Amino acid sequence: MAKYLLLKHYRGAPASVNDVPMDQWTPEEVSAHMRYMNDFAAKLEGTGEFVDSQALSPQGTFVRSDGEGRPPITDGPFAETKDLIAGWMVIDVETYERALELAGELSAAPGAGGKPIHEWLEVRPFYGVCPTTTE
Amino acid sequence: MDEALLRALTPSVIGVLVRRGADFAAAEDAVQDALIEALRVWPRDAPADPKGWLVTVAWRKFLDAVRADTSRRDREARVEEEPVSGPGEAVDDTLQLYFLCAHPSLTPASAVALTLRAVGGLTTRQIAQAYLVPEATMAQRISRAKRTVSAVRFNQPGDVATVLRVLYLVFNEGYSGDVDLAAEAIRLTRQLAARINHEEVAGLLALMLLHHARRPARTDAEGRLVPLAEQDRGRWDTRLIVEGVDILQAALARDRLGEFQTQAAIAALHADARTAQETDWVQIVEWYDELVRLTGSPVARLNRAVAVGEADGPRAGLAALAELDPDLPRHTAVAAYLQERDGDLATAARLYAQAARSASSLPERDHLTRQAARLNARLRDPGGFSDSLASDG
Numbered sequence: 001m002a003k004y005l006l007l008k009h010y011r012g013a014p015a016s017v018n019d020v021p022m023d024q025w026t027p028e029e030v031s032a033h034m035r036y037m038n039d040f041a042a043k044l045e046g047t048g049e050f051v052d053s054q055a056l057s058p059q060g061t062f063v064r065s066d067g068e069g070r071p072p073i074t075d076g077p078f079a080e081t082k083d084l085i086a087g088w089m090v091i092d093v094e095t096y097e098r099a100l101e102l103a104g105e106l107s108a109a110p111g112a113g114g115k116p117i118h119e120w121l122e123v124r125p126f127y128g129v130c131p132t133t134t135e
Numbered sequence: 136m137d138e139a140l141l142r143a144l145t146p147s148v149i150g151v152l153v154r155r156g157a158d159f160a161a162a163e164d165a166v167q168d169a170l171i172e173a174l175r176v177w178p179r180d181a182p183a184d185p186k187g188w189l190v191t192v193a194w195r196k197f198l199d200a201v202r203a204d205t206s207r208r209d210r211e212a213r214v215e216e217e218p219v220s221g222p223g224e225a226v227d228d229t230l231q232l233y234f235l236c237a238h239p240s241l242t243p244a245s246a247v248a249l250t251l252r253a254v255g256g257l258t259t260r261q262i263a264q265a266y267l268v269p270e271a272t273m274a275q276r277i278s279r280a281k282r283t284v285s286a287v288r289f290n291q292p293g294d295v296a297t298v299l300r301v302l303y304l305v306f307n308e309g310y311s312g313d314v315d316l317a318a319e320a321i322r323l324t325r326q327l328a329a330r331i332n333h334e335e336v337a338g339l340l341a342l343m344l345l346h347h348a349r350r351p352a353r354t355d356a357e358g359r360l361v362p363l364a365e366q367d368r369g370r371w372d373t374r375l376i377v378e379g380v381d382i383l384q385a386a387l388a389r390d391r392l393g394e395f396q397t398q399a400a401i402a403a404l405h406a407d408a409r410t411a412q413e414t415d416w417v418q419i420v421e422w423y424d425e426l427v428r429l430t431g432s433p434v435a436r437l438n439r440a441v442a443v444g445e446a447d448g449p450r451a452g453l454a455a456l457a458e459l460d461p462d463l464p465r466h467t468a469v470a471a472y473l474q475e476r477d478g479d480l481a482t483a484a485r486l487y488a489q490a491a492r493s494a495s496s497l498p499e500r501d502h503l504t505r506q507a508a509r510l511n512a513r514l515r516d517p518g519g520f521s522d523s524l525a526s527d528g
Contacts, residue, residue, distance in 0.1 A: 031505070
């Protein structure tokens with residue numbers, strides 16, 4: 001088994017095919033979308049492939065140290081051009097192909113007009129454990 | 136197995152060990168070990184005397200730990216020479232534990248964790264699961280908390296107000312995973328109310344019961360938030376409401392008003408209305424005035440603006456809102472609600488969408504997004520039936 005991070009962006013990823021903002025959908029479409037996401041996570045729990053899922057608020061800022069004894073520097077809130085992560089799901093699957101298949105399925109969550117959003121999701125492999133058998 | 140009994144016995148068993156001479160940190164560890172053993176052993180071999188069993192096992196665990204720690208030889212000798220010392224039996228150990236675990240030197244997160252373990256009898260794993268942190272992290276938080284209070288004498292009188300704040304925090308955490316923290320907070324507040332005659336303890340208990348009564352109606356089958364005005368009041372738990380109101384009335388009769396009694400009074404007025412339209416908003420505004428006077432809290436002022444909007448119309452609500460800091464959490468959501476009531480749907484829709492972006496929880500974000508979506512749909516199709524108000528709260 002190998003772990004993959006499915007990363008969703010508020011900004012920074014190429015635009016979705018169906019990219020009408022959510023507050024312009026009908027309430028039923030919003031509910032259908034939420035239901036799809038919940039069902040997707042529940043299904044992966046059922047198949048033993050779900051690890052974690054978290055959503056991030058769009059609020060945030062960049063921070064760095066300005067050296068010892070000085071207050072940290074902030075660069076924010078996020079400017080419009082910056083990549084902004086919306087959330088992630090961690091899955092534990094047999095193959096890379098399975099990870100792509102699941103990311104594709106998640107990307108097809110319904111949006112405006114009940115049509116799939118076809119949003120871009122980033123798929124990133126975790127570094128695995130170093131197998132003891134190769135020693 | 137009676138896990139509830141096991142958990143109810145926890146604080147008094149810690150008290151027994153402390154009176155026998157164990158320090159609080161070691162006693163608490165030993166009782167936690169005994170609890171874990173009880174969870175393993177009791178299901179197939181329940182003891183006739185549960186408390187006696189716990190005391191025996193915990194004391195043995197304590198002595199094992201002392202013996203294992205060679206640097207503590209001196210103390211071991213002392214403990215075995217004089218097994219009974221410390222405060223006398225007249226002291227209510229459980230009450231003392233409430234005070235100790237909510238000691239003002241602790242951070243709120245530490246006080247909460249320590250209270251749930253030492254007073255609530257939850258295992259570290261259960262507490263970690265409830266707060267969605269790794270078990271090792273929660274274990275560290277608890278040991279650090281115990282080090283912080285290590286110099287506090289066990290029988291030192293404490294401050295009820297700090298205990299109430301801790302219980303209130305636990306209650307507000309709701310429930311995730313196996314442990315229902317709201318129900319646990321109610322159990323701990325009940326146990327406290329049985330030990331100490333204090334109007335604000337009663338006020339907090341009433342507040343919790345009245346809020347808990349509404350829980351079945353607060354979300355729909357799909358986990359969506361249902362606002363108070365749209366809740367199916369038939370799903371409110373009337374038994375809890377009756378109990379909450381009784382407790383509150385007895386507390387108010389003592390004529391020593393505090394913030395929890397005031398919040399409970401507001402909750403009771405909502406509980407009293409058979410429909411949202413019957414709500415006595417004028418009285419609710421008066422109680423919010425009291426709450427603002429008692430606490431000066433900006434959150435109370437924000438809630439008061441909502442109540443003013445209901446009692447005196449949305450314009451009055453917006454005027455009250457205009458006096459508050461716009462950076463307050465939920466300020467934008469309140470503004471959106473009042474603008475909608477005032478008929479400015481476009482502004483309301485924009486504010487709902489803006490409020491959704493700064494929401495602090497997913498259910499709240501989704502709810503606000505749906506509100507924006509509902510208004511935008513109406514604006515696109517003003518006479519349409521596609522989205523009546525009732526179709527989606």
